[in-house]
Amino acid sequence: PMPTGPRNCHDVTIYPAAKLLAGACGSYGLLVDISNPEKPIRIDAKADTNFSLWHTAVFSNDGKKVVFTDEWGGGTSPMCQANSMMEMGGNTVLTITKDRKYKQHAYFKIPSVQSAEENCVSHNGGLIPVPGRDIMVQGWYQGGVSVMDFTNADKPAELAYFDRGSIDAPPGVDVPISPAVAATGGRARASLGGSWGAYYWNGYIYSSEIDRGFDIMELEPSEHLSKNEIEAAKLVQFKEYNPQSQPKIEWPAAFPVVRSYLDQLVRWNGLAAERTTAIGAAIDAAEAQDGKARKDALNQLAKEVDKDIKGAADAERVKLMFEAIRKLARETR
Known part of the structure; x- marks a missing residue:
């Protein structure tokens, strides 16, 4: 009423x-x-x-x-x-x-x-x-x-x-x-x-x-x-923050962002366990490298995760992780 x-x-x-x-x-x-x-x-x-x-x-x-x-x-x-x-x-x-x-x-x-x-x-x-x-x-x-x-x-x-x-x-x-x-x-x-x-x-x-x-x-x-x-x-840093004029939040390219999506997929069973385990290992391996080797490892991981989207229980979250990996690869020097 x-x-x-x-x-x-x-x-x-x-x-x-x-x-x-x-x-x-x-x-x-x-x-x-x-x-x-x-x-x-x-x-x-x-x-x-x-x-x-x-x-x-x-x-x-x-x-x-x-x-x-x-x-x-x-x-x-x-x-x-x-x-x-x-x-x-x-x-x-x-x-x-x-x-x-x-x-x-x-x-x-x-x-x-x-x-x-x-x-x-x-x-x-x-x-x-x-x-x-x-x-x-x-x-x-x-x-x-x-x-x-x-x-x-x-x-x-x-x-x-x-x-x-x-x-x-x-x-x-x-x-x-x-x-x-x-x-x-x-x-x-x-x-x-x-x-x-x-x-x-x-x-x-x-x-x-x-x-x-x-x-x-x-x-x-x-x-x-x-x-x-x-x-x-x-990682999200504001110089000023007014909650009545709400700012759009954007995350930088970073490993914690990628791992956040992975943690969520594990927590809510959004992707098969063998895949989340493999992805976690690949993220660790990529972070241990630098320069071109890291960039190549991240690009390869992005290709593999892209294939996971279609069959995932939480396809939207897998897509977000894919985009975060691709962004990290793109900004790796």
Whole structure:
């Protein structure tokens, strides 16, 4: 149903590379064509009665997905408790169809349960430049900092998190609370704080913690995120970064980029195991050489990987790896 709430825009995110604007506008998520910046054209709007305040938006790097956040209750309520609804106070993932309309997919909320003393809803963030994946980091007030993978729009998942814990200890006895606070399951006089926003910039995550200062974090490898993927992300360097004017991410020719795609194919069984093993060995052998020998080895590997595309379970990712190998060969001197 179309809500009847406010329509003023809280935040807009422009993506110049796609000539699109995503507007987080009260009760609506807007999609705007900005091909002519002087004459923007609204081309779609999405409404969701579960969302209290469409707050911010983040595009995927290919411009085919948008994550919208819901700052339910203005960020002052404890919306991440065990009994809190998944659909309220979190993220939703939308895709942009070929006819440039929004299609809503899944909701996402941090899986770590927060207490009644912790104000917690999804808030500000931006992309982490891992090749081949759509990953973003964001602040969740006292829910901490969360890294979310939305590569699969139907199954967004948390990859990593950082949580300082509650500012306030649980009270020893119940204290009188207003009906409004009681409705959210919160307690009276709870302190407001937590991560206002978290952003990845040149290898680190920076989080502005309202009550307790500034946090600087670094990603660590796990079963969900490989060392190669982290190293490939570090290769993307910005002099300036404004998340509301989202930059197009481009990766340099480098071995960590190639290995990132290979790691993903292994993780998700996108290519037969004997082929990923052989490709990994060939990448190692090529890196051990230099000059013309390296260039020749990479060109030969590209020819072999090109043949893998057609029969692969994840042909698109094999193609991305092929293109990364070919680019690396082309730029090898």
